[in-house]
Amino acid sequence: MTVLTSRAMYPIDPVTATPSYEEPAPAIDLVPAGFVPPSSANNKNFPRGDLTRTISLALLATAYASSITCLIVGGVYFNITAPTNPGWRRLRLSRPLKQSLPLLINIFVTILTEGTGYVHAVALRWSLGTSLVFNSNLRLFSSIRGSWAFGRLMNFLSAGFLVLCYAATGLIFATLPPENVCSALPLNFICDERETRDLVFFRPGAVLALGIGLLGSSALATWQVFDATVREKIKTWSSSPIETAWAAWSTGLRTRREGRCMLGVHEQQWPSAPTLPRQKQGNAWEAHTEVRRVVAFLWVLVLLTLFWFVGVIAAVQRINRECIVAGDGQNYMDRCDNVYVGGSWSLLPDTNGVTSLAQISLVNDASGGITGNLSNNGAIAVVFILMMGFQSVITMGLHCSELLVTLSRDQDTWRRATSANGCKERNALLTVLGSWKSIALLALKPLVHWLFGLAMSFYVGWGIFMRPPQILYLCLSTLILAGFGTWLTFGVPRGPQPAAYGHVQTMIDLIDDWGQRMFWGHKGWTLNGFGHAGTSSQKCEEVRMELYYAGNVSF
Numbered sequence: 001m002t003v004l005t006s007r008a009m010y011p012i013d014p015v016t017a018t019p020s021y022e023e024p025a026p027a028i029d030l031v032p033a034g035f036v037p038p039s040s041a042n043n044k045n046f047p048r049g050d051l052t053r054t055i056s057l058a059l060l061a062t063a064y065a066s067s068i069t070c071l072i073v074g075g076v077y078f079n080i081t082a083p084t085n086p087g088w089r090r091l092r093l094s095r096p097l098k099q100s101l102p103l104l105i106n107i108f109v110t111i112l113t114e115g116t117g118y119v120h121a122v123a124l125r126w127s128l129g130t131s132l133v134f135n136s137n138l139r140l141f142s143s144i145r146g147s148w149a150f151g152r153l154m155n156f157l158s159a160g161f162l163v164l165c166y167a168a169t170g171l172i173f174a175t176l177p178p179e180n181v182c183s184a185l186p187l188n189f190i191c192d193e194r195e196t197r198d199l200v201f202f203r204p205g206a207v208l209a210l211g212i213g214l215l216g217s218s219a220l221a222t223w224q225v226f227d228a229t230v231r232e233k234i235k236t237w238s239s240s241p242i243e244t245a246w247a248a249w250s251t252g253l254r255t256r257r258e259g260r261c262m263l264g265v266h267e268q269q270w271p272s273a274p275t276l277p278r279q280k281q282g283n284a285w286e287a288h289t290e291v292r293r294v295v296a297f298l299w300v301l302v303l304l305t306l307f308w309f310v311g312v313i314a315a316v317q318r319i320n321r322e323c324i325v326a327g328d329g330q331n332y333m334d335r336c337d338n339v340y341v342g343g344s345w346s347l348l349p350d351t352n353g354v355t356s357l358a359q360i361s362l363v364n365d366a367s368g369g370i371t372g373n374l375s376n377n378g379a380i381a382v383v384f385i386l387m388m389g390f391q392s393v394i395t396m397g398l399h400c401s402e403l404l405v406t407l408s409r410d411q412d413t414w415r416r417a418t419s420a421n422g423c424k425e426r427n428a429l430l431t432v433l434g435s436w437k438s439i440a441l442l443a444l445k446p447l448v449h450w451l452f453g454l455a456m457s458f459y460v461g462w463g464i465f466m467r468p469p470q471i472l473y474l475c476l477s478t479l480i481l482a483g484f485g486t487w488l489t490f491g492v493p494r495g496p497q498p499a500a501y502g503h504v505q506t507m508i509d510l511i512d513d514w515g516q517r518m519f520w521g522h523k524g525w526t527l528n529g530f531g532h533a534g535t536s537s538q539k540c541e542e543v544r545m546e547l548y549y550a551g552n553v554s555f
Contacts (some may be wrong), residue, residue: 049237059115070211135502164213170453245507264498277496410502
């Protein structure tokens with residue numbers, strides 16, 4: 001990008017649009033007929049996002065209702081089953097249906113947590129006040145010093161409740177291993193395929209945990225939005241970066257810096273000066289420092305799942321070979337503890353043959369167990385802690401990937417100002433549904449959590465089973481997530497429109513005419529002969545690449 005730091009260096013002839021080393025004509029002759037100065041000072045009626053607020057609060061109410069339902073159902077069934085088989089209830093479901101049900105529950109939980117998360121994000125955005133830099137932020141890693149509602153402790157609790165929700169979904173249903181697996185592993189529970197083929201165990205304690213997670217997330221979001229509302233912090237519920245900037249400018253949180261109509265977020269530290277347009281803009285990696293940490297974490301997540309896969313399958317194969325040697329060629333099934341080598345690599349475990357597995361025993365039997373003499377409920381508590389530990393890494397990776405998607409979506413929103421239809425007001429739901437990037441992430445979230453549930457599952461009377469094929473599929477899903485995020489990060493916007501990525505100050509500098517529908521482009525010349533680019537309610541001319549643009553300011 002070329003910057004003109006002195007008017008006398010490269011003045012532009014507005015008629016021929018070519019550089020000239022002569023002083024331009026008097027300012028009055030350089031103003032083309034029909035030039036209208038920016039009118040932003042006359043329009044402070046920014047959208048409040050009332051429909052978005054209604055949808056968000058409706059999702060918050062649904063989360064409350066769902067949490068209470070889970071607490072009631074989990075509590076009732078827990079008390080009913082406690083005398084005979086503490087915490088379990090038997091159901092008859094096919095194995096594929098049992099393994100697919102958690103995916104549906106994960107989708108439902110994702111919708112609810114997205115709703116409570118958006119309420120938190122809106123309250124946080126406007127509570128940041130003058131510290132608000134970007135429209136999109138990592139809400140679980142952004143805190144406000146001196147604020148209880150938005151402090152680090154509340155972020156930690158919000159993250160804990162979110163992890164609890166997803167960890168609970170993987171423990172709501174449990175099955176028995178196939179009969180041949182039962183005969184291969186230490187006998188902790190009778191597995192007669194004729195009796196247990198469609199037997200599924202319903203865990204009320206997991207439903208209670210899901211209810212606690214949803215209730216905690218909802219209560220924190222309610223407190224945060226109430227805190228922001230009482231202090232009159234929330235200006236708009238809109239998710240649009242343009243409407244956020246509009247509200248910030250209208251309410252005095254930010255002021256417009258003149259002469260920066262061709263300077264994007266990557267040039268925030270540059271002085272205001274006439275500038276030539278350029279065909280390619282900077283990427284998100286260069287615009288936002290947190291993006292670099294997110295991308296690095298996503299690839300670390302891929303490596304962690306890959307190491308997990310390699311470690312488990314290597315352990316299974318090693319113990320398998322040792323058992324064959326110890327058995328002198330005989331059937332090693334009766335000799336090997338805690339592993340089983342199967343031939344199935346189907347997505348759903350044990351649906352097309354038997355899937356390989358490694359067992360972490362949780363009972364106190366001849367094979368030993370990590371829970372010692374703990375009761376059934378104590379063993380389940382250990383399972384839950386282990387599941388939450390693994391799940392937290394996955395959940396935080398998916399949460400961090402939101403920043404990459406929302407930054408890219410914010411940039412797409414701004415770039416629509418150069419399209420035939422321009423950029424117009426939309427509620428948050430339509431914004432998400434109208435962005436294939438947001439839909440892709442929404443699809444990946446429950447899918448990745450579901451794959452984790454298949455890779456690391458709990459079997460009644462046995463413990464935790466880790467399945468190498470499903471761990472590999474989980475690794476592939478994290479690879480897709482990391483690749484998707486990297487592609488969004490390093491994508492280069494084309495065209496002369498300066499990149500913003502939802503940077504609030506940049507949006508205010510670039511937009512000089514606010515409205516419900518906006519177009520961006522060439523609007524004329526300044527009083528001293530430089531080009532002027534900005535927004536308008538009407539379709540603008542294309543930017544002239546040979547002109548220096550300065551905006552409505554004199555140098």
